[in-house]
Amino acid sequence: MTTKLGGPARRALPVTEPAPSEPRPQQKNTGLAGQFAKVLLLGLSVAIAIWAAFPLIAEEHWIGLAVLVAATAALLYIYLSPRHIPAKYLFPGTLFLVIFQLFPVLYTASTAFTNFGDGHRGSKEDAIVAIQTSSVTRVPGSTEYALSIATEGDPATGPIVFLITDPATKAVSIGDAGGLTPAGAVTVTSSGKVTAAEGYTVLNAGQASVRSQEITDFTVPTAGGAIRSAGLSRAYEGKAGRAYDAATDSITDTTSGKTWKADESLGSFVAADGERLVQGWKVGVGLDNFTRVLTNDSISGPFLKTLIWNFAFAIGSTGFTFILGLFIALALHSAKVRGRNFYRILLVLPYAMPAFAMLLVWRDMFNTDFGLINNLFGTDVDWFGGTASARIAVILVQLWLGYPYMFLVSTGALQAIPGELLDATKVDGAGVWQSFKSVTLPLLMIPLTPLLISSFAFNFNNFNAIWLTTEGAPFPADNTTNGATDLLITYTYRLAFGGSGAQYGFAAAISIFIFLIVAVVSTISFRRTRQLEEVYS
Amino acid sequence: MTRWIKQVGWRHLVGLLGLGFALGPLLFVFSAAINPQGTLSSSTLIPTGASAENFVKLFRDTNFAYWFLNSVMIAGVAAAASVFLSALAAYAFSRRRFKGRRIGLMSLLLIQMFPQFLAVVAIFLMFSTITDLWPAFGFNTWWGMILLYLGGALGVNTWLMKGFYDTIPKELDESAVVDGASHPQIFFKILLPLVAPILAVTGLLAFIGTINEFLIANVFLTDSESKTLAVGLYGLVAGERDTNFGVFCAGTLLTAIPTVGVFMYLQRYIVEGLSAGAVKG
Numbered sequence: 001m002t003t004k005l006g007g008p009a010r011r012a013l014p015v016t017e018p019a020p021s022e023p024r025p026q027q028k029n030t031g032l033a034g035q036f037a038k039v040l041l042l043g044l045s046v047a048i049a050i051w052a053a054f055p056l057i058a059e060e061h062w063i064g065l066a067v068l069v070a071a072t073a074a075l076l077y078i079y080l081s082p083r084h085i086p087a088k089y090l091f092p093g094t095l096f097l098v099i100f101q102l103f104p105v106l107y108t109a110s111t112a113f114t115n116f117g118d119g120h121r122g123s124k125e126d127a128i129v130a131i132q133t134s135s136v137t138r139v140p141g142s143t144e145y146a147l148s149i150a151t152e153g154d155p156a157t158g159p160i161v162f163l164i165t166d167p168a169t170k171a172v173s174i175g176d177a178g179g180l181t182p183a184g185a186v187t188v189t190s191s192g193k194v195t196a197a198e199g200y201t202v203l204n205a206g207q208a209s210v211r212s213q214e215i216t217d218f219t220v221p222t223a224g225g226a227i228r229s230a231g232l233s234r235a236y237e238g239k240a241g242r243a244y245d246a247a248t249d250s251i252t253d254t255t256s257g258k259t260w261k262a263d264e265s266l267g268s269f270v271a272a273d274g275e276r277l278v279q280g281w282k283v284g285v286g287l288d289n290f291t292r293v294l295t296n297d298s299i300s301g302p303f304l305k306t307l308i309w310n311f312a313f314a315i316g317s318t319g320f321t322f323i324l325g326l327f328i329a330l331a332l333h334s335a336k337v338r339g340r341n342f343y344r345i346l347l348v349l350p351y352a353m354p355a356f357a358m359l360l361v362w363r364d365m366f367n368t369d370f371g372l373i374n375n376l377f378g379t380d381v382d383w384f385g386g387t388a389s390a391r392i393a394v395i396l397v398q399l400w401l402g403y404p405y406m407f408l409v410s411t412g413a414l415q416a417i418p419g420e421l422l423d424a425t426k427v428d429g430a431g432v433w434q435s436f437k438s439v440t441l442p443l444l445m446i447p448l449t450p451l452l453i454s455s456f457a458f459n460f461n462n463f464n465a466i467w468l469t470t471e472g473a474p475f476p477a478d479n480t481t482n483g484a485t486d487l488l489i490t491y492t493y494r495l496a497f498g499g500s501g502a503q504y505g506f507a508a509a510i511s512i513f514i515f516l517i518v519a520v521v522s523t524i525s526f527r528r529t530r531q532l533e534e535v536y537s
Numbered sequence: 538m539t540r541w542i543k544q545v546g547w548r549h550l551v552g553l554l555g556l557g558f559a560l561g562p563l564l565f566v567f568s569a570a571i572n573p574q575g576t577l578s579s580s581t582l583i584p585t586g587a588s589a590e591n592f593v594k595l596f597r598d599t600n601f602a603y604w605f606l607n608s609v610m611i612a613g614v615a616a617a618a619s620v621f622l623s624a625l626a627a628y629a630f631s632r633r634r635f636k637g638r639r640i641g642l643m644s645l646l647l648i649q650m651f652p653q654f655l656a657v658v659a660i661f662l663m664f665s666t667i668t669d670l671w672p673a674f675g676f677n678t679w680w681g682m683i684l685l686y687l688g689g690a691l692g693v694n695t696w697l698m699k700g701f702y703d704t705i706p707k708e709l710d711e712s713a714v715v716d717g718a719s720h721p722q723i724f725f726k727i728l729l730p731l732v733a734p735i736l737a738v739t740g741l742l743a744f745i746g747t748i749n750e751f752l753i754a755n756v757f758l759t760d761s762e763s764k765t766l767a768v769g770l771y772g773l774v775a776g777e778r779d780t781n782f783g784v785f786c787a788g789t790l791l792t793a794i795p796t797v798g799v800f801m802y803l804q805r806y807i808v809e810g811l812s813a814g815a816v817k818g
Contacts, residue, residue: 404559
């Protein structure tokens with residue numbers, strides 16, 4: 001979840017006003033209602049935990065069960081013991097934080113030290129099986145089996161199994177990813193088609209044809225190769241064209257005789273001429289991903305350019321919205337202006353609108369052929385086609401989305417500056433600009449700086465602002481992974497999930513860089529803010 | 538007259554220009570939504586005709602009603618629950634002194650700075666298992682989405698609320714303790730009512746943030762009926778940009794109703810709370 005607002009405003013909040021209404025504290029005892037609510041909530045939590053435990057036991061998920069039991073025990077201990085009062089308040093939020101944020105983030109960060117990505121997803125054994133089965137080809141004259149498709153679960157989504165009937169013996173075997181096993185009680189027609197099998201649902205022709213892609217990709221490994229489907233009712237056993245030899249730890253092509261040797265540091269099978277097989281496995285690569293960002297010229301060059309633009313975008317978005325918002329707030333901050341509430345309600349509308357939708361609307365307003373902006377001004381600019389115009393466009397969109405917020409907080413901050421202070425500067429003969437520069441602005445900056453910093457941090461990683469408008473365009477001709485308006489975060493997203501093969505490990509390394517940059521900038525700015533406050537308060 | 542222009546007139550001029558900038562795109566969305574042709578190329582700033590065609594199409598050809606309900610339910614429950622969790626934690630950070638308090642506060646900020654979406658792969662793997670074990674909390678469900686969003690409950694908002702608690706004099710709690718109040722009583726009956734404005738503001742921001750969340754929802758919600766507004770509407774213009782534009786704008790206008798509605802409803806608190814949370818000095 002992202003919010004623009006934030007930042008510690010703690011020091012900026014002097015203890016001045018007494019609380020408006022002080023509810024009279026009640027007499028001793030936590031109260032029956034409180035006790036009742038506590039017992040009810042604890043009971044409910046335990047009931048949910050017990051409910052959650054059954055599937056874990058059924059699936060023999062012992063680690064999951066241990067975590068569940070530990071969490072429940074911690075919950076009961078914290079709330080039943082009279083001690084550890086802070087923990088009672090921190091536990092619920094922290095539980096969610098650890099499960100749904102900390103754990104995924106740490107897991108992701110750990111992939112930065114591996115080559116995890118397309119072609120390097122599983123173990124070495126998986127890679128060998130994948131290489132062998134994908135090289136299966138049909139040998140002329142091999143036996144053709146009658147095939148029926150079945151599943152253990154729902155006909156539309158359940159895992160597929162092959163029911164294979166030997167044409168000579170009419171014996172039926174069940175084939176799945178683990179290999180062939182003899183079937184139990186089955187009903188077979190004279191053509192070898194299975195119409196019913198114990199424990200399985202046989203798919204009819206319609207159900208099977210919906211899942212034909214899955215069926216085509218499905219293979220049942222056998223000793224000499226694999227069984228694959230040929231259409232929806234025939235299957236054949238093919239021979240693997242490539243075989244793994246454990247003694248030399250290499251893959252050999254049986255027809256050409258070429259060999260690929262396993263390289264444990266790359267997680268790939270590499271031939272003598274340097275060719276790598278597509279299917280590899282996941283290995284640790286140490287700091288390779290990090291050094292690649294810094295030393296590989298084809299990556300570090302665009303990376304640096306993106307980094308500079310990323311800073312310009314974050315500073316520009318925050319700075320312009322602040323200037324415009326503050327300017328309008330100053331203009332409307334006068335008792336003489338009538339209808340200030342009217343202005344305020346309408347000015348805030350862009351902030352209240354759903355941002356994702358408005359980003360898409362802006363994208364289409366900048367459309368070259370049909371867009372409103374070209375229509376309105378009679379121009380024919382390809383806004384997202386040129387580097388400069390695309391960058392101006394995305395910052396303009398950010399300005400529109402963000403200035404109402406700055407207007408709101410500036411108005412609030414302005415109202416909090418005592419009027420006498422400004423009157424005093426007038427008496428002293430200061431001009432409008434001078435009194436703004438030396439009195440109003442410094443006083444405004446105290447409460448607003450933390451908000452500006454968090455706005456900066458938010459915009460630094462403002463994925464939607466780019467992805468929903470330009471998608472990073474325009475791209476240079478020689479590099480389709482890194483466009484002119486790309487932020488580091490959209491660049492990373494393209495690396496991780498983009499079309500040219502996912503590179504999670506590398507993407508995770510870049511996101512660690514992003515994290516370090518934002519963390520350092522924010523920490524330094526918060527330090528400085530604290531100094532500001534000490535000077536002015 | 539010149540005096541009026543110098544003192545007040547220019548202020549109105551700035552205000553009006555600001556309004557023009559703010560409302561221009563909104564007017565365009567409105568015009569496109571009631572544009573009978575419903576294409577991007579035929580949409581203009583000022584409406585040229587009025588029809589409800591786009592709205593009819595929206596409800597007839599898409600699952601908009603489902604998307605709307607899903608969004609409001611997910612964002613509503615997640616926002617309310619995360620504000621509550623955050624308020625609880627902020628109380629501990631503001632009023633209690635314990636080991637790891639400073640580290641806890643700092644790490645809340647730091648975790649938020651990690652680009653979250655990359656964790657999508659990890660979250661996806663995790664929820665694949667959850668879908669197998671407890672389908673009610675898995676993909677394409679309200680609860681799965683809500684739980685996931687609750688992971689972000691503690692964060693910047695906790696800091697904001699802590700700052701607000703800090704402004705409430707400690708003597709208030711102390712006198713309550715003397716009168717025999719327990720800590721839950723102090724929290725629920727004394728502090729919580731006093732921080733109502735900041736609760737409203739953070740709740741609102743969480744609500745808007747959740748309704749706008751696109752990335753994770755896009756991975757999670759694949760059934761047309763379980764999509765949220767952000768995912769569903771994006772799908773409308775992802776492929777057919779020109780033809781579906783009117784329908785998309787109609788959807789945008791309807792999407793704005795809950796957010797603008799909540800905004801207007803909480804208006805009183807927002808000005809009070811946002812500026813108070815930010816300043817009050």
